[in-house]
Each structure stands twice: as C-alpha cells, then as structure tokens.
Amino acid sequence: MSFPLSDQEKHQPSVTENADVHHEQIKHQFDLDPADIAAHAPLLRGRKLTAAVAFVAGTGFTLFGYVE
Numbered sequence: 001m002s003f004p005l006s007d008q009e010k011h012q013p014s015v016t017e018n019a020d021v022h023h024e025q026i027k028h029q030f031d032l033d034p035a036d037i038a039a040h041a042p043l044l045r046g047r048k049l050t051a052a053v054a055f056v057a058g059t060g061f062t063l064f065g066y067v068e
Contacts, residue, residue, distance in 0.1 A: 026032070046051050 042049075
C-alpha cells in the first residue's frame with residue numbers, strides 16, 4: 001500500500017534547477033561580472049601549460065638532486 005504524494009514530493013527540483021538557483025545565489029552574493037571573470041581566466045593552456053609544468057617540475061627535480 002502506498003501513500004499519496006504530497007505537493008512537495010510531486011515537484012522536486014531537478015539537478016539543473018538546483019544548479020541554476022545555486023549559480024544565481026553566488027552571482028548575487030559576490031556581484032560577479034562575466035567580463036571580470038574572463039579577465040582573470042588562466043593564460044596558460046594546452047601545450048604552453050604542459051611546457052611550463054614540465055619546466056618547473058624538471059627544475060625542481062634538478063635542484064633537489066643537486067642539494068642531495
């Protein structure tokens with residue numbers, strides 16, 4: 001035997017509705033501007049990022065080996 005669904009149970013917000021509400025709360029709380037977000041986007045992507053990480057890691061391993 002099942003009980004009838006309450007009004008709240010009939011309309012449970014979907015994942016996208018929850019994400020939209022959460023996004024709007026953050027946007028309202030921090031007053032974020034899309035142009036400001038784009039201005040602070042990372043500059044290193046793809047091959048440049050890979051080369052930078054390889055250089056930093058290689059330098060770190062080299063210096064660590066030199067100290068030891």
